[in-house]
Amino acid sequence: MSVPPLPELLAGAHVVAVPMRVPFRGVRVREALLLEGPRGWGEFAPFLEYGPAEASRWLAAGVEAAWGSWPEPVRDTVPVNATVPAVTADEVPGVLARFPGCTTAKVKVAERGQPAAADVDRVAAVRSALGRTGRIRVDANGGWGVEEAAQVLGRLAPYDLEYAEQPCASVEELRDLRLVLGRRGLDVPVAADESIRKASDPLRVRDLGAADVVVVKVAPLGGVRRALEVVQACGLPAVVSSALDTSVGMAAGVALAAALPDLPYACGLGTVALLGGDVTPERMEPVDGALPVRRVAADPELLERWAAPPDRVAWWRERLAAAHAHLTGDPA
Incomplete structure (x- = not known):
């Protein structure tokens, strides 16, 4: 357009x-x-x-x-995950309480200045709060090298990770990490985030076999329609995520998730709950673990x-x- x-x-x-x-x-x-x-x-x-x-x-x-305009939706609601920042383990229950009904949690790890033990404690607290049936994914934002990622994910694997999001910075490192995890018998799928949304060629993830899952964000990819094209070209399961959007921006992420033919994972679209305010009184916050597909007008x-x-x-x-x-x- x-x-x-x-x-x-x-x-x-x-x-x-x-x-x-x-x-x-x-x-x-x-x-x-x-x-x-x-x-x-x-x-x-x-x-x-x-x-x-x-x-x-x-x-x-x-x-x-x-x-x-956005593509026509194929579903009316979109399941979302809770997002747990790099807080202490005792703060985890309070964070999860802001995401009512969510049975999947994304946990931030590899925070600069924090030891790996803090990541383990945080993930353990999330597992305790969600119980055995809850799903946990971790997000390192490219903060580890290949060997460090393999070591820390080995410590986190007993908590039954759904996947590890962008454990290493480069596409080549993601590919190498997948090989290392396989050799060590660690069943931790790898998801690519920054390697999709910040790359000049997001399809290199597919071409190098660098990920099991792709994480896509509407704004960094240039819109709902462009993001949908990237997902279709990658041919991998997709998780739609947000970038600390207000409810106006979140509506675009929900529109993308609603238009995907398949949606096997809860989406990272619950981060409005992390904001201390919003631009609409009808905030895009999860109810029973899901968000409705709708437009949002600023007040x-x-x-x-x-x-x-x-x-x-x-x-x-x-x-x-x-x-x-x-x-x-x-x-x-």
Whole structure:
């Protein structure tokens, strides 16, 4: 679809700064620029360190939501997992309580400055809380080398892991880790996340046999339709995840999960529960472990309540302009 002119985007832009309930990957306040278009609301919220090229894909996703359309859904609800940040073991029950009805939990591991023992304690606490039938997946965000990943996953394997998400940074390391785990008799499937959403060629994961599962996020891949194409081309089971979106952005992730022909895993779309506020009174939070498939409209009062300071508004508007220039090839 065509990208609207920059003045049209800026006319419907609102910048918010929402506090996190607990820090998540170093984020304490989640900033986002929301776009109001003729088809509804979209979200532009690339993480602060991303440059214009990477941010332009997030803009394409926001434009698709507010000016375009999403594929037709094949299901009315989407099962979601709880997300457990790198908290202490005694904080785990309180975090899981924010995800009512969820029987799958994604646990952050390999947090910088924390020992592997902290990961083991956190996963053990999640297993204790979920019981034997609950599902646990861990996410290292590429924080381990191959040998360290194999060693720590060997310690975590007794807790019956569903899979390990992005245990190593590169596609080649993921491939090598799968071989090492197989040789050591460790039945821990490997999922690729950053190797899909941050790669110039996300299909290398498929070509190198680097993963058993792909994790896809709408915004980093440029929209629901583009993400659906990537999943279909990879030919692997997919988990749809979020990027600390507000409910506006979360609706796009749910739209992707609802359009997938097969959905064998719970999706990582419950992270609105980690936010201390939202832009709509009808937050996209799980009920009985699932989210409904629907559009979300931002509420004017909540946009005002969480409005970012003027200097941050100016920063985000400049960032939107830079991403728009990269997306359209128009420096003006």
